[in-house]
Amino acid sequence: IQPANAVWFDRKKYVTVNFKVQRPKDVQVDIQPEKMILCCKNDTDDVFYNELYFYDKVMINVSIQSSSSINFAKMKGKPDFAWPRLQKDPAKPSWIAVDFDNWRDWEHEEDEEKDQFDRYADMILDMAASNKGATPDMGDLSDFVTSVVSCCPAELKQETNGKKVTLKGFNVKLQDTILFPEGGGQPDDHGLIGDVPVLRVTRQGPEAVHFVCTPLEVGQEVPVKVNWERRFDHMQQHSGQHLITALAETMFGYKTTSWELGRQRSTIELDTPSMKACQLQELEEAVNVKIRDCVPVNVQLLSIDDPAVEKVSRGLPGDHAGPIRIIDIIGVDANMCCGTHVSNLSHLQVIKLLGTEKGKKNKTNLIFLAGNRVLKYAEKSYSTERSLVSLLKTGPDEHVEAVDKLQKSVKTLQKTNLSLIRDMAVLIAQNFKNNPLKSNFFSLHKKEGDNEFMNIIANELNTEETLVFLTVGEEKGPGLFLLAGPTEPVSKMGPRVLQLLQGKGAGKNGRFQGKANSLAQRGDVEAFLRQEFNNFTTEEE
Numbered sequence: 256i257q258p259a260n261a262v263w264f265d266r267k268k269y270v271t272v273n274f275k276v277q278r279p280k281d282v283q284v285d286i287q288p289e290k291m292i293l294c295c296k297n298d299t300d301d302v303f304y305n306e307l308y309f310y311d312k313v314m315i316n317v318s319i320q321s322s323s324s325i326n327f328a329k330m331k332g333k334p335d336f337a338w339p340r341l342q343k344d345p346a347k348p349s350w351i352a353v354d355f356d357n358w359r360d361w362e363h364e365e366d367e368e369k370d371q372f373d374r375y376a377d378m379i380l381d382m383a384a385s386n387k388g389a390t391p392d393m394g395d396l397s398d399f400v401t402s403v404v405s406c407c408p409a410e411l412k413q414e415t416n417g418k419k420v421t422l423k424g425f426n427v428k429l430q431d432t433i434l435f436p437e438g439g440g441q442p443d444d445h446g447l448i449g450d451v452p453v454l455r456v457t458r459q460g461p462e463a464v465h466f467v468c469t470p471l472e473v474g475q476e477v478p479v480k481v482n483w484e485r486r487f488d489h490m491q492q493h494s495g496q497h498l499i500t501a502l503a504e505t506m507f508g509y510k511t512t513s514w515e516l517g518r519q520r521s522t523i524e525l526d527t528p529s530m531k532a533c534q535l536q537e538l539e540e541a542v543n544v545k546i547r548d549c550v551p552v553n554v555q556l557l558s559i560d561d562p563a564v565e566k567v568s569r570g571l572p573g574d575h576a577g578p579i580r581i582i583d584i585i586g587v588d589a590n591m592c593c594g595t596h597v598s599n600l601s602h603l604q605v606i607k608l609l610g611t612e613k614g615k616k617n618k619t620n621l622i623f624l625a626g627n628r629v630l631k632y633a634e635k636s637y638s639t640e641r642s643l644v645s646l647l648k649t650g651p652d653e654h655v656e657a658v659d660k661l662q663k664s665v666k667t668l669q670k671t672n673l674s675l676i677r678d679m680a681v682l683i684a685q686n687f688k689n690n691p692l693k694s695n696f697f698s699l700h701k702k703e704g705d706n707e708f709m710n711i712i713a714n715e716l717n718t719e720e721t722l723v724f725l726t727v728g729e730e731k732g733p734g735l736f737l738l739a740g741p742t743e744p745v746s747k748m749g750p751r752v753l754q755l756l757q758g759k760g761a762g763k764n765g766r767f768q769g770k771a772n773s774l775a776q777r778g779d780v781e782a783f784l785r786q787e788f789n790n791f792t793t794e795e796e
Contacts, residue, residue: 259293259303259325262354263341268334270313270341273354274325276303282325288312288332289343295325305350308343311336326634399479403448403471404428411455411466422454424468432456433481436463440514441493441594446481486595488627492516494552494584494596495542495606495625496523501588502541503621507534512618520609520628523621530611530619539608545587549601555581555589605629673707680708684715696788698724698781706768709737718765722788724752724781731775736760737768738784744791748784755780 259274278298285292289312293305312332331338341351409426412419427448436458437443443456448465455466471477493516500511500523509525556578582596583589597603607624614620624632640651647657687697697716701708704727713723718739728734738745738752742765749767753760755776760769 256302256304258305258348258350259295260350260352261305262352264354265338269328269330270338271354272307272327272329272341274303274305274327276325279325286313286327286329288314291327293325307341310338310340310343399433400476401432401479402430403473403475403477404430406471406473409466413454422466422468424454424466425470427465427467427471428462429465429477429479432463432465433479434463434465435486435489435595439493439592439594440496441489441516444481444489444595445485446479448479449477489516490595490597491603491626492521492628493592493594494582494600495603495623496521497582497584497588497590497592497596498542498545498600498603499523499538499606499608499621499623501584501590502545503538506538506541509619520622520624523623524614525619525621527619528617530621535608535611535621539606542606545584546600546603546605549599550587551585551599552596553583553585553598554596555583557581602626607632676704676708677711680711681715684712687716695720695792696722696724696785698784700726700730700774700777702728702730704735706735706737709735709768713737713739713766722784724784726771726774726777728771728774730777732773734771734774735768736771736774737766738762739766740788741765741791744788748787751783752780755783 259276261272261274263270263272274293276295276297279295280297282295283293288309290306290308292307293303295303297303309329313329314332340347342348405426405428407426409424411422411424413422414420429448434444434446434453434456435441436456438458444453446453448467448471451467451469451471453465453467457464457466496511496514496516500514503509503511503523503525507527507530509527509530511523512526513524515522559579561579579591580593581589582592582594584600604626607629609622609624612620612622640654643654644650647654647661649657683699687693699712708727709725712725716723716739719741722740722744723738725737725739726734736752736756736758738749745762745765745767749760749762752758752767753769756771757773758769758771760767762768
């Protein structure tokens with residue numbers, strides 16, 4: 256057991272603590288006015304335990320968990336009272352550090368900027384206190400036990416860090432399962448069979464196939480656990496989609512033709528060329544009214560020959576088996592669906608429509624967030640605003656204007672810099688030409704420069720008599736090169752230069768240029784060119 260490293264910073268009304276834990280799990284937190292206790296594991300099952308007595312009392316706490324940290328924002332018991340340290344004891348524990356990137360001396364800040372920060376803090380705290388609520392419990396999913404029916408060798412293709420990899424493992428079928436296989440626009444569940452992680456769940460007719468990396472014994476009784484955080488997130492997004500789809504059609508006649516539950520945001524494809532901003536606002540207000548009305552969501556199971564199926568059927572998959580499942584948002588929508596859903600719209604907390612994008616075949620993609628994703632989005636947006644305030648030295652309302660000014664200044668500086676580089680190139684060439692002791696070989700490397708810089712120098716020099724070798728970029732890193740001179744030696748030496756610089760390029764008419772992956776052997780290239788060009792000029796004489 257070890258303490259997790261933490262960074263903190265002070266604000267007018269609250270303090271923020273960020274515990275650095277990679278992919279935290281089994282998180283247990285006990286926060287009291289005077290102290291807090293955190294216990295959790297990381298992705299390698301290291302156990303972390305932190306006990307912290309606060310410098311002063313706190314009132315309200317908000318926690319946000321990400322893939323690399325656990326963040327807490329705590330409302331101070333005494334607003335406008337600066338904390339000189341996070342902990343009560345003057346002796347600072349080694350695991351606590353100050354977050355200097357976000358630290359601000361509020362005593363010397365403008366009132367307007369402080370108020371803007373406070374409004375953001377209040378927004379996050381209010382959302383967490385009034386909207387987040389408790390996640391519905393797992394009911395009878397926490398102690399589900401079944402048996403292994405089959406276990407066969409299999410492969411799973413995945414994309415990791417942008418690279419496609421193939422995992423070798425096993426496809427497992429169970430007597431029954433609580434893990435949802437991907438389908439209906441919804442991704443699959445993750446979880447455990449015993450202590451073996453389930454990486455993918457797919458459907459084969461009426462059966463679910465679970466991909467695992469460790470074999471399981473056929474006939475063995477095993478507990479099955481679902482990753483409830485992932486499951487509940489999918490429930491919120493899927494039920495949110497049903498609600499948005501139903502009201503978009505009722506209010507504007509826009510039918511949904513498809514949808515996608517994404518990792519960060521979800522998209523509904525609407526059968527309309529465009530959607531007005533006022534319609535988007537009306538739709539968002541309407542769906543959130545339904546959420547506040549706590550409308551129940553029921554599940555009905557109908558036989559395939561039930562007349563009621565015709566009212567909700569959109570066509571069944573060819574390998575469908577068993578009863579027809581209907582998701583009924585009471586008084587709003589009843590639709591055939593195989594996915595997982597909340598039992599009451601209040602569990603959605605809130606829905607935010609982010610906007611629309613042009614879709615395929617004259618359709619519109621509506622982008623939305625539901626539930627905890629809205630809170631995480633607000634927290635991320637607030638964090639971004641906080642960083643921008645520190646960088647731009649202005650309040651959030653002036654960020655666009657400040658960035659616009661910076662961009663214009665950068666463009667002006669780039670033009671000035673380009674002009675100076677061009678002038679420098681001409682002066683470098685003239686200085687070489689005016690040197691009475693100049694040789695027939697000119698070599699130059701400059702970190703700052705581009706193709707135009709090199710070509711200006713080459714144009715200014717008489718490359719019919721002089722061999723010119725120019726490079727720009729990092730001295731031992733990637734860069735650009737230009738070799739110019741008499742056509743015959745340049746065409747012969749160019750491929751060798753490419754080889755030494757591990758680059759790509761081509762040449763004609765006495766010029767050979769391209770990209771170098773590494774300029775580390777530039778000295779070797781220069782020595783090679785000197786020797787070869789001396790041999791060429793000697794033969795010419």
